[in-house]
Amino acid sequence: MIDINFLRAEPEKVRDLLKIKNYDLKIDLFRDIDSERKTLQVLVEDLKGQKNNLSKEFGELKKNNQDTSELSNQLKEIKKRLEEKEDSLNTILSGLRDFLLDIPNIPHKDVEPGSSEEDNKVIRTFGDIQKKDSIDHLDISSDIDIESAVKIAGSRFAVLNNDIAKLHRALISFMLDIAEKNGYEERYVPYIANSKSLVGTGQLPKFEDDLFKVSDDLYLIPTAEVPLTNLFADSLLEKDSLPAKVTSHTPCFRSEAGSYGKDTRGLIRQHQFEKVEIVQVVHPEKSDEALEDLLSNAEEVLQLLELPYQVVQLCGGDLGFSSSKTYDIEVWLPSQNKYREISSCSNFTDFQSRRSKIRLNDDGHKVHPHTLNGSALAVGRTLIALIENLYDEKELILIPKPLQKYLNKEVIKVK
RNA sequence: GGAGAGUUGGCUGAGUGGUCGAAAGCGCCUCCCUGCUAAGGAGGUAUACGGGUAACUGUAUCGAGGGUUCGAAUCCCUCACUCUCCGCCA
Numbered sequence: 001m002i003d004i005n006f007l008r009a010e011p012e013k014v015r016d017l018l019k020i021k022n023y024d025l026k027i028d029l030f031r032d033i034d035s036e037r038k039t040l041q042v043l044v045e046d047l048k049g050q051k052n053n054l055s056k057e058f059g060e061l062k063k064n065n066q067d068t069s070e071l072s073n074q075l076k077e078i079k080k081r082l083e084e085k086e087d088s089l090n091t092i093l094s095g096l097r098d099f100l101l102d103i104p105n106i107p108h109k110d111v112e113p114g115s116s117e118e119d120n121k122v123i124r125t126f127g128d129i130q131k132k133d134s135i136d137h138l139d140i141s142s143d144i145d146i147e148s149a150v151k152i153a154g155s156r157f158a159v160l161n162n163d164i165a166k167l168h169r170a171l172i173s174f175m176l177d178i179a180e181k182n183g184y185e186e187r188y189v190p191y192i193a194n195s196k197s198l199v200g201t202g203q204l205p206k207f208e209d210d211l212f213k214v215s216d217d218l219y220l221i222p223t224a225e226v227p228l229t230n231l232f233a234d235s236l237l238e239k240d241s242l243p244a245k246v247t248s249h250t251p252c253f254r255s256e257a258g259s260y261g262k263d264t265r266g267l268i269r270q271h272q273f274e275k276v277e278i279v280q281v282v283h284p285e286k287s288d289e290a291l292e293d294l295l296s297n298a299e300e301v302l303q304l305l306e307l308p309y310q311v312v313q314l315c316g317g318d319l320g321f322s323s324s325k326t327y328d329i330e331v332w333l334p335s336q337n338k339y340r341e342i343s344s345c346s347n348f349t350d351f352q353s354r355r356s357k358i359r360l361n362d363d364g365h366k367v368h369p370h371t372l373n374g375s376a377l378a379v380g381r382t383l384i385a386l387i388e389n390l391y392d393e394k395e396l397i398l399i400p401k402p403l404q405k406y407l408n409k410e411v412i413k414v415k
Numbered sequence: 416g417g418a419g420a421g422u423u424g425g426c427u428g429a430g431u432g433g434u435c436g437a438a439a440g441c442g443c444c445u446c447c448c449u450g451c452u453a454a455g456g457a458g459g460u461a462u463a464c465g466g467g468u469a470a471c472u473g474u475a476u477c478g479a480g481g482g483u484u485c486g487a488a489u490c491c492c493u494c495a496c497u498c499u500c501c502g503c504c505a
Contacts, residue, residue, distance in 0.1 A: 041465060045474040051485090052474090058485040059433050068485075075485055236425070361425085366462090 001354045002103050008034065017106045020113050020316035025103065033096050040089040047082040051075065101205055105351035107316050108325035114315025120328070121315070126299070127308030129332050130389070136335030137387040138266050140397075141414045146266075155264070156256060156271040158380075163412045167386070167399075168274070170406035171379050172249050175276040175301055179376055182297045184247035184278050189227035191250055192218050197230040200356030202322030202348075209257045212271075220253035224277035225373045232281055233356040237369060242360065243290060244281040247376070249274065267380045268340065274379035280372045281358065284350065287370035291347040295327050298343045298376040304402045307385050308332040310339050324349045329377075331385040342381045345374030 007014050007030065015025040054075050061068045112121065138144055143164035149157035160168055180186060195217050198204040203211060203222060212220040221227060228246050237244070252275050263269035278297055282290045295311065302309045314326040323346040330339035350368035353359070360369040390398045397412040404410055 038465080041474085045465070048474060055486045056433075062485080063433090072485065079485090238425095 001100055001351060002106060003350070003354070004100060007100075007103075014106065018104065020107050020111060021104050021319055022115070022317050023104050030099065033092060033099060037089070037092045037096055040085060040092055044082065044085050044089050047078055047085065051078050051082065054078070098205075101199070101355075104319075104321045105202075105324050105348060107319055108347065108349075110313070111316050111319060111325055112313075113317070115317040116315075117318055119315040120312040120318055123311040123313055123327065125308070125310040126303060127306065127332070129308050129334075131334040132337055134334040134388060134391065134393070136266055137384045140387050140391050143414070144267065153271075156269065158267055158270060163409070164383070164387075167397075167407060167412060168379060168383050170403060171382055171386075172274060172276060174403050174406050175376060175379070175382075176247065176249055178301055178304070179247035179276060179278050179297065182245075182278075182300070184245040184297075187228060187231065187246050187248045189224060189231075189248050189250060191221050191227075191253075193221050193226045193230070194218055197226055197233065197356075200233055201226050201229050201352050202320075202355065206321060210255055212253045212255055221250060222254045223252050223375075224248045224250040224275060225279065228277060228279040229281075229352055229358075229371055229373065230356060232353075232358045232371075234358075236359045236361055236366070237281065238361055239283070239363070242281060242283050242369060243286065245278070247276060247278045249276045249379075251275075267384050270380060273381075275375050276377065276379065278374055278376045281353070281369050282372065283360065283362070284367060284370050287347050287349060287372060290370070290372050291325060291327070291345060294372050294374050295329075295345045298329055298345055298374045301377050301382075302329065302331060302342070305382070305386065305400045307382075307389055309342070320344075320346065322346075322348050322351050324351065331381065332389065333385060334388045340381065341378075342385065343375040343377045345372070347372050 002014065011025070011027045011030060015027055018025050054071055058068055058071050058075070061071065112119070114120065138146070141164055143161040145159040145161055146157075148159045152159075176186060192214060195204055198211070198219060203226065211222055214220060227250070228248055231246065232244065251272055253272055256269060256271060259269060267273075278294060280290050280294055299309070299311065309329055309331045312328050312330060314320075314323075314328060319326055326344055326346040328341050329343040329345070331342040332338075333340050348371045350370055352371045353368040358369060358371070359366050386400075387397055390400070391414070392398055395414055397414060399407055399410055399412065
């Protein structure tokens with residue numbers, strides 16, 4: 001949620017800043033709602049004040065055994081008006097809330113305009129692209145079993161067998177250990193979250209269609225960002241507890257509504273996938289450097305695995321709803337002959353902390369700290385990248401040295 | 416699933432219909448005293464949202480939501496959560 005006071009003070013500025021994100025802020029609508037809110041709020045609070053005062057008088061009269069009938073009538077009158085006006089106020093307030101919850105985060109000053117992925121800027125690359133046009137992971141290993149998954153749950157799921165399942169599991173431990181080495185505390189968290197948490201991190205109310213709903217108010221998490229960030233919800237953090245750095249491995253569940261026909265083959269886009277997420281909560285002045293730090297933590301995983309990748313900075317049009325600045329890490333996939341997203345590292349500034357009521361005691365001033373997160377990394381896509389990049393074209397996948405001890409193997413035989 | 420107890424400010428914890436935004440303690444801040452990493456004394460110290468240039472001031476908040484009442488932290492109902500016991504269970 002953006003700061004309503006900023007919006008009140010400089011609506012044109014906010015509107016212009018959001019244009020870069022292709023969001024059309026309705027300033028006039030906001031002004032109308034907010035001024036009606038103000039009128040009604042002043043009126044309602046005044047009526048309540050009158051009611052409180054008269055009730056006190058009423059008590060006095062009662063105590064002295066005096067006649068209360070006149071006061072009683074006045075009170076009835078006020079209560080009637082109050083009820084009406086309060087209803088109107090509540091309607092306005094919930095409208096205002098909906099309006100505010102719909103507004104995306106303001107992009108960072110570094111963010112450049114652009115309408116889509118095409119306009120993202122490559123920041124750096126790592127490693128050499130060794131192979132092109134090779135066969136894809138499904139053709140390399142028959143231990144990725146899509147058909148069985150279809151039988152169990154339908155499309156966009158997978159069953160992994162034997163060494164591929166173990167490699168998948170090894171990657172998770174490997175990534176968690178790197179995160180721990182980099183100062184993130186490990187957490188085991190719920191894989192289901194309530195709507196309040198999802199509103200806090202920004203998935204709701206706008207993107208309900210992307211989620212799997214399991215009951216009235218509960219959803220499968222689309223990312224560990226939700227539980228990890230909400231660990232801090234409704235709390236007042238002390239300055240010396242920052243930066244707070246946490247990590248978790250979780251499955252992630254995404255309905256992938258609207259992506260029909262996209263990435264239908266293989267593990268690239270699944271309803272369920274594993275991810276190791278890293279989250280930081282930092283002092284507002286430290287989030288720029290924290291994002292670079294977090295990004296480097298994610299890159300480290302790919303470097304150790306010797307997988308070629310590039311880092312891109314997202315342009316305004318490609319930036320997520322809650323993010324002010326995002327770097328994507330894209331790993332090279334030989335079968336697709338291109339780089340594909342394997343991590344997304346974002347600075348959410350105070351957007352999430354305002355929604356989740358995360359506060360920081362900054363020398364007596366209560367401020368909203370900044371939250372950041374990134375994948376380090378998406379496990380399924382890392383698995384694909386490993387298989388495709390490290391397949392020796394014979395029947396072996398060559399396991400990178402740092403990963404070997406997690407697997408107790410130097411190579412995996414395939415087919 | 417059954418029975419009971421609870422949920423109060425940054426923390427601990429009192430408060431069973433108005434004088435309660437709420438005792439007391441802890442913590443924190445300011446000052447005083449003390450020449451020494453201590454002790455003591457005085458005062459201050461919730462949050463959110465409004466109105467006002469400001470001093471200041473209004474409203475709301477005692478788990479959440481409803482109800483009773485002129486008036487609710489306090490009474491009633493529903494729900495959530497915590498704890499204890501029983502049952503069940505990985």
